[in-house]
Each structure stands twice: as C-alpha cells, then as structure tokens.
Amino acid sequence: MATVYQHSTLAALMGKVLGGSATLAELKQHGDTGIGTFDGLDGEMIMVDGEVYYMDGEGQIHHVTDMEKTVPFATVHHIDDEKQKVSFSAGDMKEMVSLISDRQLENTFSGVVLRGSFNHMKVRSAPKSERPFPSLSEITHTQREFEKNDVDGVLIGYYSPELYQGTVAAGWHVHFLSDDRTFGGHVLGFDANELAGDLTIFDNYELHLPIHDKEFREHHVDMDGLKEGVAAAEGSQD
C-alpha cells in the first residue's frame, strides 16, 4: 500500500489561485518526501527525509524550518511506503519515461527518489508573485533557468497518467537538490552516468482541496484552454 498526497490542483494554479492554502506542518502529516512551491508561486520546494528546502527565484537554496510557511500546491508521500529498488546505468528524462512504459504503469501514479552523479543538470525557479496574481504563462517569462555540471544530488519526481491532466501536470514532474544543498529547482533536463533509488507505485491518490479558500472556491477552470495551458506553462521535460 502506498499513497500519494496532493494539495490543490494545477487547474487552480492556472486559475491564478497562487496563495498558500496549506502549511508545511499540515503537509508533513502526509509525507516526508515531495515537491511543491510556496505562497505566491515563490520558487520551488523539495522535501527530503522530512526536511524542507526552498529554491528562490535567484537559484539560492534555503533550509526551511518554519513549518507555518504555506504552499498553494504540493505533492508528497512517505518514503517508507511499499516501494522497489530501481537503477539506470545512464540517466535522463527518457529513461524515466521508459520506466513507465516498460513496467506498464501508464494508468497509475508513481514516484521516484533517485540519487546519483550528474554530468549536467538544468533547472528553473520562479520569483514570488504578488496579488493580483499573474497567470502561469506570464510567470514563465519571469522564471529563470540555472545549469550546473558535475553535481551530486537527489531527484524527487512524480508521474501522473494523462487522464489527470489539469488536476496535475501529466507525465513526470521532477525537482532536484544537490547533496551540498547549494543547487536545485524544477528539473528541465539532466544527464547522469548512473542513477539509483526507489520507485513507489501508488494505489491511492489522495487529493486535498482548499475548500475554505475563497479564491479556490471562485476560480474558473477553463477546460478548453487547460491542455494547451499546461503544455505552455510546464514545458517539455523530455
């Protein structure tokens, strides 16, 4: 048994519901491992072994100890849930895509925690937005990309089937944190000699909605624009 827990939806983010609506303390009740972003779509969040790290819009990494800090969106799971070992002799996003097709996991939520030495890593992070919040596509113009060669670190990523596009970004969504805690972000691409870690196949997808949040209740989901919007905002990770 394994459960992946998600707070809010990508459609809410696309509907400019970017205010934090769950605390890290609440989130940590549902997992010790995960990814997300902070109030105002402020940078990128990664949770490793119960510790939370914040990559700001300038690419700087901060260890977060204030558990009252809030998130508008996040995905977490417990690393001790049922899982299996996986390794790749070489690693890039294509191998992670193959992992899903090789094991017939197209219809299932999965997660990975992979460690290795990376020849190259390319990430992005966005600066905090203020109210009135911009759209995700406007934010793509302010976010910055960062690259690093020869870096050791951990990838934490979740795979979601295409069926759930809009609730979440379908396909892989992966964050990185270097072992020396100086580099990380939302992964755009990477190249590794060897990668090893854990694959968790989730039989439970638990979606928590901020039903008391006025902006969440009021946001309009543009179903027609959803698919194109997701592609534009998330970009390709292949």
Added chain:
Amino acid sequence: MATVYQHSTLAALMGKVLGGSATLAELKQHGDTGIGTFDGLDGEMIMVDGEVYYMDGEGQIHHVTDMEKTVPFATVHHIDDEKQKVSFSAGDMKEMVSLISDRQLENTFSGVVLRGSFNHMKVRSAPKSERPFPSLSEITHTQREFEKNDVDGVLIGYYSPELYQGTVAAGWHVHFLSDDRTFGGHVLGFDANELAGDLTIFDNYELHLPIHDKEFREHHVDMDGLKEGVAAAEGSQD
C-alpha cells in the same frame, strides 16, 4: 474534514475494465454510504447505513450480505463525516444543480443523502456483461429504464467538478432506493414535493486504483473520445 473514496475510474470502465477489483468488505472500510456497480457492470449498487443493495438488470432489488462480492467501480463516504442539513421545498435534478452554484461548490466534490416522497422516479439498470466485455456505449443498448410514481425513498449522489471528467462522470451521479426496498437504480430523473437530508462537502478526494489488476494496467485511455464517450454513456440527468 470529510473524505470521498472512489474505487477505479470511469475511464477504466470506458476502457472495458468491467471486472470486479475490490470487495465490498474493502469498500466498507472507507464508507457506509455510497453508490457503484458490481462485477461485469452488473446492475446498480447503493449502500445505505452500511447495508448494500443490488438492483439487477430486471429492476429487482436484492439485499447483499456477501461482502466478498466485488465491484469494478464505486464511490463511498462516511455519513458521520462533517456535513450540513439541506432541504428543498420541491425537488428535481435542477435543484441539485442549483445547490452547487448557489453555494459556490463548482470546484469541489460534494455528496448528498436526501429522503423524501417522490411523485415520479425514473431509473435505469444494466444486466451483467460477460468477457470479452462490451463498451459502455454498447451497454447503453441493453440497459433498461424503470419508472414509478408515488414512492418514498432515499437518493444518494455525488457531485464532481468538470475538471475530473473521465476520472469520474462530472456533475451529479445519483442512485435511488425506495424505503420498501423494492425499487431503485441509477437515477435519470425525478420529481419530489419535498426533499431533506445531508450535504457533505469533501476536502479530500481519495482515489483508489486497482494497480495489480492486469486489465486495469493494460487499458488504453482514449483522451479524445473521453468527453463524448462520457456524455453518450452517462446520459443527461438534468
């Protein structure tokens, strides 16, 4: 706090994954109130106060006591979860649709348990399908409709936002059971003088996927055909 628990997806049913993949015993761990169908898309299921009823393809109602009976799809919740009283001076599907818009619940999963006297009730039920399973649209040709006037009973229904179309049928999905346990099914329409009961607004949507089921793992989700397919198979309830 309230949680709605769903086993499998409408997309899986549309992909002909109609075999039972959870027992009633498993389902009852997650709720005492709910709706669904049985192995082979066999009739309609309604769970009231922890008791399970099966409406067969001929419109007959059976009290189910074998908790090893399986379901390919079901939605349940605990009636004791946080809820609020609701009542309508007149009742039809339009009032249930208004309930959602009046209370700004378009982005949220909700459930109702409503009791009343119905001037008219129209339901449907489908006979069990055998392998190789037909498509949902083929099954619409074998299902039968049943009508009754002046009947007392209970409606159990779930509302899902449009965002989740395909994971579940968006909008209301409602089953009926008469108080004398002789009539019921998947509700196509009704007319009541007065309806009263409970509205539950769920902050947790828990989706359980039969990840060890070969047919579930292998089914292909036709994303393009999904929306039209749902409309054709579920029909209008307005």
